[in-house]
Amino acid sequence: MKLVIDNIILFPGQDVGAIHESPLPAAIKERYGIDFDFDCTVLRKSLDARNKQRIVYRYRVAIEVPDDKAAVLLQDNDISVYKAVEFPVIVKRDMKDTVLIVGAGPAGLFCALRLIEAGCRVEIFERGKRVEERMKDIEILEKSGILNEQSNVLFGEGGAGAYSDGKLVTRTGRPEIAWLFDKLVELGAPSSILYDAKPHVGTDRLRVIVRNIRQKILESGSLIRFNESVEDIIIHNGAVAGIVTSKGNELAGSRLVLAAGHSSRDTYALLREKGIALEKKGFAVGVRIEHPAELINAIQYGDSPFREILPAADYRLSFNNRATGRGVYSFCMCPGGRVINSSSESGLLCVNGMSPSRRNLPFSSSAIVVTVAPEDYDHDAAGGIAFQRMIEQKAFTEGGGRFTAPAQRVTCFLQGRIDPDLPPVSYLPGVRPADLRAFLPDWIADELALGLRHFGAVMKGFITDQSVLIGAETRTSSPVRVTRGADLQSVSVKGLFPVGEGAGYAGGIVSSAVDGIRCADVILTSVE
Numbered sequence: 001m002k003l004v005i006d007n008i009i010l011f012p013g014q015d016v017g018a019i020h021e022s023p024l025p026a027a028i029k030e031r032y033g034i035d036f037d038f039d040c041t042v043l044r045k046s047l048d049a050r051n052k053q054r055i056v057y058r059y060r061v062a063i064e065v066p067d068d069k070a071a072v073l074l075q076d077n078d079i080s081v082y083k084a085v086e087f088p089v090i091v092k093r094d095m096k097d098t099v100l101i102v103g104a105g106p107a108g109l110f111c112a113l114r115l116i117e118a119g120c121r122v123e124i125f126e127r128g129k130r131v132e133e134r135m136k137d138i139e140i141l142e143k144s145g146i147l148n149e150q151s152n153v154l155f156g157e158g159g160a161g162a163y164s165d166g167k168l169v170t171r172t173g174r175p176e177i178a179w180l181f182d183k184l185v186e187l188g189a190p191s192s193i194l195y196d197a198k199p200h201v202g203t204d205r206l207r208v209i210v211r212n213i214r215q216k217i218l219e220s221g222s223l224i225r226f227n228e229s230v231e232d233i234i235i236h237n238g239a240v241a242g243i244v245t246s247k248g249n250e251l252a253g254s255r256l257v258l259a260a261g262h263s264s265r266d267t268y269a270l271l272r273e274k275g276i277a278l279e280k281k282g283f284a285v286g287v288r289i290e291h292p293a294e295l296i297n298a299i300q301y302g303d304s305p306f307r308e309i310l311p312a313a314d315y316r317l318s319f320n321n322r323a324t325g326r327g328v329y330s331f332c333m334c335p336g337g338r339v340i341n342s343s344s345e346s347g348l349l350c351v352n353g354m355s356p357s358r359r360n361l362p363f364s365s366s367a368i369v370v371t372v373a374p375e376d377y378d379h380d381a382a383g384g385i386a387f388q389r390m391i392e393q394k395a396f397t398e399g400g401g402r403f404t405a406p407a408q409r410v411t412c413f414l415q416g417r418i419d420p421d422l423p424p425v426s427y428l429p430g431v432r433p434a435d436l437r438a439f440l441p442d443w444i445a446d447e448l449a450l451g452l453r454h455f456g457a458v459m460k461g462f463i464t465d466q467s468v469l470i471g472a473e474t475r476t477s478s479p480v481r482v483t484r485g486a487d488l489q490s491v492s493v494k495g496l497f498p499v500g501e502g503a504g505y506a507g508g509i510v511s512s513a514v515d516g517i518r519c520a521d522v523i524l525t526s527v528e
Contacts, residue, residue, distance in 0.1 A: 005028060005063060009027070012306035024042070036065075040063050043061060045057055045195050045197060085178045086175060087178040098122060098222075099122045099123075102124075102267070103261055103500070105261050106159055106513040107499045113183065115520045116220045118520070123223045125229065125245060127150050128226065129157065130214070132211075134162075147345075152343065153352065161508075163206075165203070165353065165355040169508075172511050176514045181193055184201075200359075229245065231245060231270070234252075235493055239494040240255065260500075262478035269382070272382065278483065279381055280480070280481075281374065283478065284370060285472065286440075286471075287368060287472060288470045288471070289467055290363050300313035300314075312364060314364075315366070317458065324447070328452075329451075331473075333366035337361055338361060340427070341403050343396075343403060349395040351427065367473040384480060391441075405471065406432055410452060418433055420433070422468060477504075478503070499515045
């Protein structure tokens, strides 16, 4: 019988090597008096740093034992019968038409993989470049302040997630996650993502995974058309009939997966022009806060004897202002990483964060953002985009142009003064001392100040002259939702499947990929 055992504890430094080399089986034998060997699989591993004098790793494991032994072990509260995770099986379909997919981010790529494994053919249209070429354009921006509007941190193969921390944490509990994670490991992700409580891949590994996905798609006979955006959707009798691309190509198709990403502002404009139903959606804006990674480690780990071998520390903070009903929270925390430019339009500046797989860079950063409700901006569905652009344009001006970012020590921001100088930061092409209130609306700046003071009380040492606020962070999620029904199709046009972050139904790599997988399964089940 297969059993699950919770709360097996190992100290940092013990958790190394393959399962047969680790002390986990020995720890289980000692705890339960087991005198026989057994197969052992790690289901979950989490770092517990609540007690800084006793930082430990907690494990949930599955073991295979004889039925008579299982009956005795099941008397313990930390042991239960293992239940296998079931996820939708791919059903082979004979689909004559090619499925058209807009966008090569997580939603588009994993929708494509799912369809391909079912025997379908897909064509993906990606406005940006292959991931290797895209990285060169990002380097040019960081070194010279020159932005390629079609190839940057947000646009290109892999989507916005390809140049990020590669977090695979999600709140969704959908069964498709199991298939997704197995597929990621097959494509090059470390097997640890299958059990880490906070799995991440890192931007360096993500690039490899994205290239492997490309190869798999091309080997199937499907296509990825780079440097080619969709400029028109052909609609006949209320249904998708095809697309027209930026290269003048017109392609027929009755199923169009729209996975364009949360910053494809021209795509939203096209949808409005075509009369496709859109709705306003809440999002969040603010700044990025950067600390020396060692400072965050010291706050989170204290003087733990294991501090030197522990991973770069993270945090998650939130504050709710009862007077206004607004939330302030940390978002996309990147331990041992960098603050990066995430602009997609000339003259508009926004930032984000990333980490390599080892999370070993000198700084740690996180967005600190304030919730923006639909009623906070213009009544039009595109009002949120205008609101983002307003802040980004002011941030660009305050930074002095060429994508230098405005920055301010957190202490100076709270005291209402501008820094005479700034400590070293990771952001390229550089920062400029500025008053963040020059580009943030007063009500957002006021909420940020309240939130930061609260965070400083919760995390002693968080508010310091060493911490710098860099702005603006505006692309936390899409401010627009493309209205769809329970069948994942647009309520306006049959055969149009809006998915992922850009459609307003996901937030992050995992939820976006899962939405793409769900879309593929809906398409497959609709084939007669």
